[in-house]
Amino acid sequence: xxxxxxxxxxxxxxxxxxxxxxxxxxxxxxxxxxxxxxxxxxxxxxxxxxxxxxxxxxxxxxxxxxxxxxxxxxxxxxxxxxxxxxxxxxxxxxxxxxxxxxxxxxxxxxxxxxxxxxxxxxxxxxxxxxxxxxxxxxxxxxxxxxxxxxxxxxxxxxxxxxxxxxxxxxxxxxxxxxxxxxxxxxxxxxxxxxxxxxxxxxxxxxxxxxxxxxxxxxxxxxxxxxxxxxxxxxxxxxxxxxxxxx
Amino acid sequence: xxxxxxxxxxxxxxxxxxxxxxxxxxxxxxxxxxxxxxxxxxxxxxxxxxxxxxxxxxxxxxxxxxxxxxxxxxxxxxxxxxxxxxxxxxx
Numbered sequence: 001x002x003x004x005x006x007x008x009x010x011x012x013x014x015x016x017x018x019x020x021x022x023x024x025x026x027x028x029x030x031x032x033x034x035x036x037x038x039x040x041x042x043x044x045x046x047x048x049x050x051x052x053x054x055x056x057x058x059x060x061x062x063x064x065x066x067x068x069x070x071x072x073x074x075x076x077x078x079x080x081x082x083x084x085x086x087x088x089x090x091x092x093x094x095x096x097x098x099x100x101x102x103x104x105x106x107x108x109x110x111x112x113x114x115x116x117x118x119x120x121x122x123x124x125x126x127x128x129x130x131x132x133x134x135x136x137x138x139x140x141x142x143x144x145x146x147x148x149x150x151x152x153x154x155x156x157x158x159x160x161x162x163x164x165x166x167x168x169x170x171x172x173x174x175x176x177x178x179x180x181x182x183x184x185x186x187x188x189x190x191x192x193x194x195x196x197x198x199x200x201x202x203x204x205x206x207x208x209x210x211x212x213x214x215x216x217x218x219x220x221x222x223x224x225x226x227x228x229x230x231x232x233x234x235x236x237x238x239x240x241x242x243x244x245x246x
Numbered sequence: 247x248x249x250x251x252x253x254x255x256x257x258x259x260x261x262x263x264x265x266x267x268x269x270x271x272x273x274x275x276x277x278x279x280x281x282x283x284x285x286x287x288x289x290x291x292x293x294x295x296x297x298x299x300x301x302x303x304x305x306x307x308x309x310x311x312x313x314x315x316x317x318x319x320x321x322x323x324x325x326x327x328x329x330x331x332x333x334x335x336x337x
Contacts, residue, residue: 052261100260100261103261104261207276208261208262208263208276209263209264209265209274209275209276209277210274210276211263212258212260212261212263212265213258213265213267213274215260216258216260216267217267217272230258230259230260231256231257231258231267232256232257232258234256234269235256235269236256236267236269237269238269
């Protein structure tokens, strides 16, 4: 049975109601309520500079689920029901050469994925990463097998790549606890369906050449000279002179 | 109008993405296939007309569209300090 919007907004995922959480986000300037009653994230959506996206599947809705529901409506006290079946097969390339090789292979795997620099992710200890997005643990296990075999057969990657299965976003586990203990209710699903109608999403600008430039810059700074594969062997910066200390 | 390269740049291809990166500053320019070809053509200083004539030989595009694309790309190169356009002497 469907609850009225007022009842749904009164749900208390943490210590406060969803209505109160949203009110606080608006008051603090992190969320905007438009005159038509829709909500949108405050400020300009930053250009996405770290990730190349492989759109081999339907959109995920992370903009709504993670950036609106989790951060604002649930005030990071609950994982959105819409994320309940989200699993990821995470690949950890060691060099830019491996990252690009894995990304190229991923374009031919029927699964949505993203590839790029993971350094700015405070929940990751990896330099580079690729994430395949899968619905359900069994599907993740099936995809893991495909990815492991496909990557192992590639001479630039081989059988030693670190590949793991994780559930949802790392922020969720950091805030809520281990992902095998997440709790979801039918009311959450109803609330999310209701608030989806009131969420206005602005897409961030995306330029592939910007991402490619960031990849090369980052590899250079980390001393990962495999970036030379993509520049015709030309160094991004010349080495500066050094002087004998004596 | 003569076009010549300026500064030290490298070209890179990452997957399908083409770009130029400055080796002297943190600066890059996204490239199309035609943009990359123009960059190759101006390895030695060239009149703009020569660039268009070369592209018309290689690509099936109308001359006006070609000139517009060349002008737009050269503007971008000049804006980023990657090329200079020398105007003919006055008079």
